[in-house]
Amino acid sequence: MSNIGVDSWVAESAERDERYTGWAGPARRLLDRVPSGWKLLVFLAVAAVYPLLVPQAGVRIGITALLLAMLAIGLNTVVGWAGLLDLGYIAFYGFGAYFYAMVSSDQLSVHWPTWVSIPVVVAASALLGALLSLPSRRLVGDYLAIMTLFFAQVFLEVIVNFERLPGVDIDLTGGPNGIIGVEPWQLFGFSLNTFNRNFYLLLLLLGLLIAVLRNIDESRTGRAWRALREDTLAAAHMTTPVNRLKMLAFAVGAAIAGLTGTILGPVQVGVFPNNFQLLFLITIYAALILGGLGSIPGAVLGAVAVAFTPEILRNPGTAGWLFYVALAVLLVSLLRKRAMVASVFVGLAVFGYALRFTLLAIWDESILGAANDTFLSRLLDSWLLILGPAQDLASNYAFVLAVGGMLGVIVAKGWWRVALLVPTVYLAVFVWENKLALQPSVTRQLLFGGVLVVMMAVRPQGMLGTRRVEIT
């Protein structure tokens, strides 16, 4: 009788979560033992070395990643913590960038010192964020999303058409051409006028923001945000002034976006309406969701992944690596037992050689083309069919078959899945070597999309996110 309600299964659930299963278990346990402050320091140290090892183009990509990371952790405050679906977020980034550009270029011949312009821009962004939070007093979810999306579009229209607005006789925004010649930050008589300097500035700001946001997350403010995300009505009944906290979340997010905007201008020596299109908003969301909604390290990791993946895929050689690694990861995640993974590999070898010898016995060697010169080419040469004539046609059919096979693999269970995987993986490799590896520009987008889909299918909560439960 006394055991009712004292369910030991529930009591042990935390321990069960600790016992990570699978092959990555030991690594994850080790990672859990490291305090988060140390992880941040390690990340900053590794990132600080990065510009020393890569050419300027690499530093530029690093800057893109850091800008995206800043934006993602800012967005996380609004969407991940307070649970407010804010699609107007991109406008605060644009507002900060344009405001800073106006007071630091020849556009208006205004040149404020950095120590004045940055606080003013950040404060103005926060104020604008607070203003946009007003509809969130009454609107939640999809309704709020549409409302804020409208705001983002209005912002874009205004900066493109500012000169044409009634009663305006000054060209504040430069219209579709944007504002050029935006000056870099000047701190202590030191001009941040190179990629490297801006990279370190961003890294410093990101580190500070992460530390500050983590503290806020663990404070009464962070708890109140999460409470109103979980259940706004209940939060209000538990002494939380809901509207004020929504306003605060919007303001904090907008301030971070505005601050990030002030660095975009100097980096590309100009700000343009194209920087603030909805596509980029979606990229920020992709980074945040891929990393894990609600997690700061996740947001940063997601941003790094989203910024670097397309660059890595630009080179067919590395794209090949990524393709085979992704394929291997997919295999491991689709199959529960090691025996199954091993059988797929054995099956693949047998299938490939058998197919090759059968086809070569029927037709002659003239069907063979030259192997694309990739790292696996020697290994693949005797196993895979690289077609000469009819390469395009055959690989198109194979592509369709591979997609169909993949769908079958998802539906099939147990050893059926293993059996289906063998031809499907072979077809995927065939398509890759015969078609995709030859067309990097197409492949890049396709593979990036594929990576995103696989990632989200394997871990819906994102790389470092926590799974949320909604049962009542």
Add this chain to the structure above:
Amino acid sequence: MSTTPILEVRGLSKSFGGLSVIKDLDITVGTGEVVSVIGPNGAGKTTLFNLISGIYQPDEGNIMLDGESIMGSGPDQISNLGVARTFQTLRVFLNMTVRENVMAATYGSTKTRMWQSALRTPAARREEDEVRSIAEEKLAFFGDRLMGYRWDQPAYSLSYANRRRLEIARAMATNPRLLMLDEPAAGMNPAETHEITELIGRLREEAGYSILVIEHDMHVVEGISDRVIALDHGVKIAEGSFEDVAEDPLVIEAYLGYGAASTE
């Protein structure tokens, strides 16, 4: 029982469109008193709670807490004034830990500004420690049921009965004078129901709350109530001790239909 009631509701009316849900209702809860509200489904019990806790504004009438009108205040202000409630359909913060659920209810009684939390000033850290120990104290009130090992678990891992307990602990953390429990025994098995009866007794005796409770389980109502108020169609049809109300012909009629009382 003190002379100023903790809660005094006078002439309360509320209608939604043409549907009149509460009509000219008077209710008082004395300090340290446990008052039960009973009535068939749709009688207006939960609407009464929603009016008192500030979700709805009444069309007419007045609601006074300790002699002060709380009309026109929102739920957060009213909970700050000392009215805490639980919900008929559980509304715990599922994806927060058990401890955080309770800590979240101290927002109104804490003062740390966001910049202080951001910099982790000594004052912020001190207050955080206080809030943590308040939360643990409230959770400890439930003894074995919500004991230490589960406080770091997400609330969704708790059983149904424990979520109900957690909701009460969370309400306690707002430091209320009046605790409003909306069907605390709903969905509980007989043993747990018995436990709830004892718990409400302890909430009054040990924690010193005045309690207004909606309950359908008559064993619970009998076990806890100083006074019972029966509602039907938004009108008070009986008030008094459990025995008096249980034998009132209007109450029997409300539950069992016209003529049910006279056949007895």
